[in-house]
Amino acid sequence: MLRRAAYAAIAASLLAVGACTPITTYSGFQAIEANPKDVKVGADTKSTVRGRLGSPSQTSTFDPNTWFYIDQIKETVAFRKPVTTRRDITAIQFDKDSEVVTSVNQLSLKDGKVIAFNGRETPTRGRELTIMEQLIGSVGRGQMLPNAEDEGVPGQRPGDRR
Numbered sequence: 001m002l003r004r005a006a007y008a009a010i011a012a013s014l015l016a017v018g019a020c021t022p023i024t025t026y027s028g029f030q031a032i033e034a035n036p037k038d039v040k041v042g043a044d045t046k047s048t049v050r051g052r053l054g055s056p057s058q059t060s061t062f063d064p065n066t067w068f069y070i071d072q073i074k075e076t077v078a079f080r081k082p083v084t085t086r087r088d089i090t091a092i093q094f095d096k097d098s099e100v101v102t103s104v105n106q107l108s109l110k111d112g113k114v115i116a117f118n119g120r121e122t123p124t125r126g127r128e129l130t131i132m133e134q135l136i137g138s139v140g141r142g143q144m145l146p147n148a149e150d151e152g153v154p155g156q157r158p159g160d161r162r
Helices: 002-019 046-053 131-136
Strands: 023-028 066-076 083-094 101-108
Touching: none
Parallel strands: none
Antiparallel strands: 023 066, 066 083, 083 101
16 A cells, blocks of 8 residues: 555656646747858858748848848746747848848847837827726717718718718
8 A cells, every 4th residue: 555655656746747847949940951050151142042041030121131040949837938048040141232141140049138118108188988988978979870961071972861
């Protein structure tokens, strides 16, 4: 009887430890046959890079001659928020005229910057309506069909005689 209780306790502890194992998620560019780090400055062009690596993960907003190949790894433990454990970004810049690679830069999670988010809201004019005012506030104010005197009022269709 004591032996069965010990086995049950061991099995329960193994299940509890297994439940806290992090779930790893891979996303973004996955280098299978070629690596973005292998792009050669002055030798490769846009077409050779696209042929070797495929389409970029992202292009620069202000300069379409800058391509980014991004991959990251996130880990989630139980019910907690996912944590990014690794992020690799390869930024490839091309010459505007000849489309030859001018630079290849490697960035990682350490190169990122935390941006402070401002949670304040811009106030709007007027007052806020309560739920009851929103639900029954328009009762008796409007009408379903337009009147004859509404003819020619902006927003009405000409010749609409409902």
